[in-house]
């Protein structure tokens with residue numbers, strides 16, 4: 001059976017979800033231990049457990065698309 005490819009999915013107003021085998025490397029070139037096969041990577045910058053998402057993006061109102069100025073909040 002062919003292994004499934006690793007996927008990285010960008011969620012609107014949220015993290016990047018990595019599904020599958022991946023080696024994450026920190027700023028010092030060291031592998032970051034991964035406890036799960038599917039992980040959420042913070043892209044809002046406010047998580048207290050970086051590089052993982054801790055859900056704080058919801059509290060801060062992080063948006064992945066720029067506000068178009070029309071006031072149509074999501």
Ligand code: FES
Pocket residue numbers: 014015016041042043044045046047052053054055056057058
């Ligand atoms: S994307 Fe979820 S805390 Fe940053």
